[in-house]
Amino acid sequence: MSLPFQRYLVTGGAGFIGSHLVDRLLGLGAEVTVVDNFDPFYDPAVKRANLAPHRDHPRLRLVEADIRDEAALEAAFQASRPEAVVHLAARAGVRPSVEDPVGYTEVNIGGTVNVLQAARRHGVARVIFGSSSSVYGRNTKVPFAEEDPILTPASPYGATKAAGEALCQSFSNCYGLTIVALRFFTVYGPRQRPDLAIHKFARLMRAGRPLPLYGDGSSERDYTYVDDIVDGILAALAFQAFPRGEPPYRVFNLGSDRPVRLDTLVEQLAATLGLEPQIERLPEQVGDVPRTWADLTRSRTELGYAPQVSLEEGLARFAAWLDAQSDPA
Numbered sequence: 001m002s003l004p005f006q007r008y009l010v011t012g013g014a015g016f017i018g019s020h021l022v023d024r025l026l027g028l029g030a031e032v033t034v035v036d037n038f039d040p041f042y043d044p045a046v047k048r049a050n051l052a053p054h055r056d057h058p059r060l061r062l063v064e065a066d067i068r069d070e071a072a073l074e075a076a077f078q079a080s081r082p083e084a085v086v087h088l089a090a091r092a093g094v095r096p097s098v099e100d101p102v103g104y105t106e107v108n109i110g111g112t113v114n115v116l117q118a119a120r121r122h123g124v125a126r127v128i129f130g131s132s133s134s135v136y137g138r139n140t141k142v143p144f145a146e147e148d149p150i151l152t153p154a155s156p157y158g159a160t161k162a163a164g165e166a167l168c169q170s171f172s173n174c175y176g177l178t179i180v181a182l183r184f185f186t187v188y189g190p191r192q193r194p195d196l197a198i199h200k201f202a203r204l205m206r207a208g209r210p211l212p213l214y215g216d217g218s219s220e221r222d223y224t225y226v227d228d229i230v231d232g233i234l235a236a237l238a239f240q241a242f243p244r245g246e247p248p249y250r251v252f253n254l255g256s257d258r259p260v261r262l263d264t265l266v267e268q269l270a271a272t273l274g275l276e277p278q279i280e281r282l283p284e285q286v287g288d289v290p291r292t293w294a295d296l297t298r299s300r301t302e303l304g305y306a307p308q309v310s311l312e313e314g315l316a317r318f319a320a321w322l323d324a325q326s327d328p329a
Contacts, residue, residue, distance in 0.1 A: 001028065004238045005125065009033045009082035011067055011115060012089030016191050017130070017184070019050035020226050021086060021233055022060070031059045033080035035073065036089065037066040041096070042194050050191055067111035070118075077118045084237055087115045088130040090161075093195065094287045097157035108160035109167070116171045126178050128236050129168045133185040133222065133255065133292045134158035142259075143295035146183070146251045155287035165251065172249035179248070180236040185255030185294045189226035189314060190321035197262075198223075198315070201269055201277070202322055210280040217263030220291035222255040225309035225317075229254050235303040255294025256307045265311075272315040 008025055012018045013034030025032050034051065038044035054060045061080055065072035067089050091097065091107045112129070119127050136144045137153040153159040168179045192199040201211050232254040242248045260268075270277045299305040309317075 001234070003028050003030055003234075005030070005083035007031045007033075007081060007083045008086065009035060009076065009080055009084075010086045010088065011035045012087075012130075014038065014047040014051050014062075015088065016050075016193050017187055017226060017229055018088045019047075019191060020189075020230050021088075022051065022054065024230050024234065026054060026057060026059060029059075031080075033061040033063060033076060033082060035063045035065055035067065035076050038064060039091075041091070046194070067114055068106060070114050073114050073118050077122045081122070082124055084126040084128070085115065085119050085124050086128040086130070086233060086237075087112065089115075090130065092157070092193070094134060094155040094157050095285055097155050097160070098287045101156035104156050104160050108157075109163050112164045112167055116167060116177065120171065120175050120177055124177070126180070126237060127168070128233055129164060129179060129181040131165055131181045131183045131251075132158065132161045133183055133253075133294065135162040135165065135183060136289075136292070138289060142291060143257065143293040144253065145295040146253060146298050154289050157287070169247070169249050172247040176248065178242075180239055181249075181251045182232060182236055183251065183253045183294075184229055185222040185224050185253065185292055187224050187226055187229050189318055192226075192318070197265070198269060198318060201266060202273060202319070205270060205273055205275045205277055208278075210278040211266065212280050212282050213262065213266070214282050214288065215262070215284040217261065217266075218290075219262045219288065220259040220293065221262070221265070222257065222259045222292045222294050223265070223311055223314070224254065224256045224307065225314040228256070228307040228309055231308075232299065232303065232305045235305055239303060241302055250302075252299045252303055252305070253294040253296060254299065254305065255292075255296060256311075257294055257296045258311065259291055259293040260311060268311060269315055272312075272319050
């Protein structure tokens with residue numbers, strides 16, 4: 001495939017989704033600037049390893065900076081002159097946001113304003129905002145569609161992502177900035193953050209330790225393989241069919257449209273790893289929601305988005321990656 005732009009700036013580009021996107025962009029011949037502060041939410045060495053294969057790549061520029069630092073962000077934009085920005089940098093996670101709502105607000109809202117301001121000043125042609133299924137909050141109607149209200153957040157994290165979308169829409173309206181917001185649904189695959197369920201459960205099972213399961217196992221998530229998410233981001237970069245007579249802003253769900261129960265996930269992961277799980281039952285957590293489920297009608301029709309990787313295949317690929325991490329060779 002051909003890319004719609006040549007120069008890209010990716011915030012959070014050393015992270016899980018970001019590094020997969022960087023792989024794809026470089027492979028397609030783009031010039032890529034990564035802005036990442038290597039936040040110690042999890043081991044920064046993991047994120048450095050994500051970019052290690054491209055350490056000496058002539059078309060990759062790495063800027064170690066925090067999106068809250070306006071001067072550093074401005075310098076990165078001046079040096080790289082991006083045509084498109086993919087804004088993935090964020091404080092992630094529902095449960096940690098309950099413990100640190102101030103930090104989440106500073107990064108996810110304040111940092112997003114800084115990115116949008118820099119994009120506006122430098123005449124960026126396209127901004128992609130990495131949003132989340134968490135914006136749907138306590139929505140009881142399933143599957144979740146882009147037209148559903150997002151004013152019932154279940155966690156500070158979800159609230160900051162909803163605020164980020166509102167900021168994007170306002171910048172599109174006031175300044176004509178072309179923006180696509182993508183609501184990611186429970187992304188997994190190689191390089192997944194170590195605190196997320198599939199990665200965490202796999203490591204615990206391999207260590208013979210019990211898995212902490214919150215609630216009765218009936219909660220459901222729309223698990224989406226990372227390659228499908230990257231496909232959706234690339235489609236959003238090329239998207240042109242914005243509604244006529246409105247600011248150039250559009251929102252899309254990126255999920256699998258196949259919600260899976262937590263207890264079923266554990267069974268499938270255990271079968272993939274060839275291990276027997278030990279379960280530690282714990283109370284439901286504040287901020288969690290009973291299910292997520294992406295309505296892909298708009299994404300399929302307008303973006304041509306079509307997730308390809310089944311949970312069975314995705315777990316197999318993840319397990320192969322995890323085995324390679326554990327191989328001393």
